Amino acid sequence: RDSRWQPGRRGREWPEAEKAEKLARGAALKWASGVFYRPEKLEALGQYRSRETKRNNSIQARLKSTVQSYLEGVSAGLEQLRAAAEEVQSVRRELGAARWALGGSAERRQDLQRMRALMAEHVQLASVVKVLPQLFSAPVPVFSRTLELLHEQHLLEAHAELMMLEQLRDDVLFQLHLRGLSSAQATVLSYFRGLQELNESLAKQLWGIVGRSLQLVREDPVLFVSAVRIIEREEKIDDALLLDATFLPPGRPKGWRQKFYHVLQETITGSRLLTARVDTTGPGLSRHLAALQREVVAELLVVKDLMVQCVPAHYNILSICPAMYHQALSSHLQDILQEDLDKQGLFLLLEWVLHVYQSPEMMGHPGLLPEVDVSALGPLISPDLVDQTERKYVVKVKVSVQSNRRTLEVEFKEWFREEEPETDHQGFFQSALPVIVMQVGPWHRRLQHPSLPCYLQGRCPHCASWATAPHLLSPSSSVSSLHPDTAPREVPASLQAALDRTQRKACQLLLEELLLDLQPLCVQLPSRKWLSGSQLVSSMCEVIDKYAKDFSRIRKPISMLLLTESERLVTSQYVRALMQRRMVCRGQEERGQLCRRLLQDATQLRELFQGLSLEAVFALRELICLKDPALLSLEVLGFITKYPDVSDEHVSSLLDLRGDVSKELRHMVLEMMAQHPQAPPEGYQSIFSTILVPAPELPFCLRKGKCA
Known part of the structure; x- marks a missing residue:
């Protein structure tokens, strides 16, 4: 341990260092206890001590070097701050001297402002002097000559002169714009003030021509074509100026193409029929709608056949004009619906809107197809307004019915x-x-x-x-x-x-009355009283003749229809009576009597119907009058070929009426019918399919068996 370390002092000055040193000592003790926990490891203690001493010395040397470099940097920074403080003091002294020097120069600054204004005015005057030759190049007579050309309706020549003057004015204004001399533009505009008058005069003539376009394209399209060419020229000038977008001359863009469409719309909306007072009472509304139909179709045909040749294709006149008429008619009809129309007027208007307008008689006219697509125009009046009008109509009809x-x-x-x-x-x-x-x-x-x-x-x-x-x-x-x-x-x-x-129901009602009068007579057919010369058919003819006289006082073609249906009814009832199995011929003599009676009846009935045929009765007679039963198969085959709706039951009933057909022959005839089915031809009017034949009576017999 270093003897210079003083734990109390360092702990008071750097408590973090003391904490770090304690942690390091703890880590070192932990490491040493791990390395030297066995006695044989203590021999290497000197080597470990020498290595750690060298390492400690190296770390201390690096720390001293780092601290030394840090202190040198701090010293350099302090020197720079000292120098900066001295420079700030110097600048402050110089600014104070400058402020004192400028204190008396306010009057000189005002003189400089006046000099600046004079210089700007001099530059403007110099620019104006430069464009004076261009201004003087426009002779004054050009204005009067252009105005004269307009009055004489030489529109293309007048427009060419006008474009030349506008180009000159716009060039001068553009030069002033580049120099930022906006105040000088007023002088130029005053010099060219006649251009505004020329523009207004030309525009007035153009819109007057466009307003009479439908008449002009039929009579003399040259004037209209000239107007359209001028509008197209102005459109190209507008497009070029808008594409540049750096400078727009006064009055640009003119937008004369949009004005062209606007004038067309005003002309259509303000037409005589769409602005006139409509008389909604009496036949006035009907005549008005018919006139609208004729005029709109005629004008759209003029647009399709003539006007489309006079305007550029991109004007899309064949789509725009029908849409304009559609909009004008929609507004006009809504105005009419605001009035208190009677039920007839409401019906006429609804019929015209829902049916006539889109029909081939108007917007679906063959002459307008396929260019005019009425389906793309939408409904003429809104569905809500249609429903409202229909409800009003129903209410008025109910009131009329009650009255x-x-x-x-x-x-x-x-x-x-x-x-x-x-x-x-x-x-x-x-x-x-x-x-x-x-x-x-x-x-x-x-x-x-x-x-x-x-x-x-x-x-x-x-x-x-x-x-x-x-x-x-x-x-x-x-x-x-x-x-x-x-x-x-x-x-x-x-x-x-x-x-x-x-009509069919009414005819059916009348024929049912005829049937009610005929049925009491038909139930007596066939019978031996009838064969012996009864006046049964004469009575039928009297009934039919009374009805025929009434039918003759009915207008054609209903009278002919009733006569035809009456013939079919009489034929059907007559044939039905023959097939009810009320009588069976007892022999050849009675069959001959039956054939004669059938011929008399058919002839009498045919004369009553004035030549209308009763072929079914005559054909049945041929079957009954056939003398050789072996030929019945051929005769029946011809019969079913002519009347394909004949069934087995019908033929069986006729064979029963003959009374001489054996079971074998009947089976052969019916088998032949099954082998040769017939399909009804197109337009065939069935007779036998409406006739029901009663089932034959079964012979009475008792079943063998014991009694219960």
Whole structure:
């Protein structure tokens, strides 16, 4: 242990050093106890002591060197701080002297400010002097000559002069801008103040021409083409200046292409039809919508065929103009809907918006396709407004129906009167019911005199369906005449289908009445009383003739349809009666009598229907009159070829009526039918498929077996 170490003193001055020394001594003791824990290791104690002494001396030498270098650095730093303090004192003394020297120079500074202003003015004047030759190069008569060219509508020449003057002005202003002489620009602008007048005069003429563009492209497109070329020139000048973006002359960019579209939109929106007061009462709205349809289609055709050739392709005029018309019409129709329209007006407007507008008669016109795509324009009025208008229409129709209830009740009583209904000038029955219905609906004011549906005299005053049906017989012809003005228009497919169903239902009601009158007579067929010369068919003809006379007072083609359906009904009922197995011929003589009766009946009925065929009855007669039963297979094959809807039951019933067909022959005929199935040809009207044949009676027998 070093004798110079004083633990108390060092502990008081550096407590961390004392703690470190204690830790080191502890570590050394731990190391020594580990090394010398055996006696034989004590021999090497001198070597360990010598090595650690050298190591300790080396560490102390390095520490002394480090402390020495640290002290030398501190000494150098102190010397530098001392020198810096001396320099600061020197600078302070010099700044005080400078402040004292500048204390009396305030007046000289004001003189320098005046000199600076004079110098700036001198530079401006020098710059103006440099551009004076350019200013004087623009002769004063150019302004008056350009204005004269505008008045004479020499637009391209006038615009060329205008561009030359603007280029000169912009060059002078650009030079002043580069020199930062903004105050001198006012002098130049005052010198070129005539340019503003020329610009305004040219623009006024251009927008007047654009406003008459649809007329000019049809009559003389040269003026319109000149205006478009000027607008295109100005657009290119704007694009070049905006691309540079270092200096924009006064009035730039002009944006005349956007102004071109704006004027077109104002022209379309401000057209006579879109701004005129619309008479929404009477036929005024119908005529207005028809006029809108004609004018819009005509103007769009002019745009597609003529205007598109006069403007650049990138103007996209074929897409922009239809969109402008679409927007203008949408706004116009919304204004009309703000008024209190009646039910007819609401219906007309909804029909025009939802059907006419997109139809081939307007925006879907073949002449506009495929360039004009109406589907890309969106709805003409919003779906919410459509729903609102439909609700208003339904409310008004309900009110109208309620108000006409009394009239309908009176008309209903007329259906059951015993007197003959009124007739028109051609002798056809007519009724006031369609007029009443049309007044309830949306079309009654579009019409001067519709073709009134036919009316038949009711046979049974207790049958309301018979009295009601005649009013429904020709709704299609009535609706087809309900078109505004004289423009024909097809009935929509959905409405036509509904009218066709109504017609078929009305005809069915009438034919059902005919069937009710025929059934008591048909149940007597066939019978031996009928074979012996009964007036049964004559009675049937009387019934049919009464109906045919009523049918003759129905307008075509309904009358012909009723006669055709009546023939099919009579044929069906006659054939059905023959197949009910009410009679079986007892021999050849009775079969011959049956054949003669069938021929008389078919001939009498055919004469009644004025030449309409009853071929099914004649064909059945051939089957029954065949004398050789062995030929029945061939005859039946021809029969089923002509009438493919004949079934085995029908043929069996006819064979039963003959009374001379054996079981073997019947089996052969039916087997032949199974081997030669027939498919109905296209357009075939079935007869036998509607006839049900009763099942043959089974012979009575008792089953063998014991009694229970």
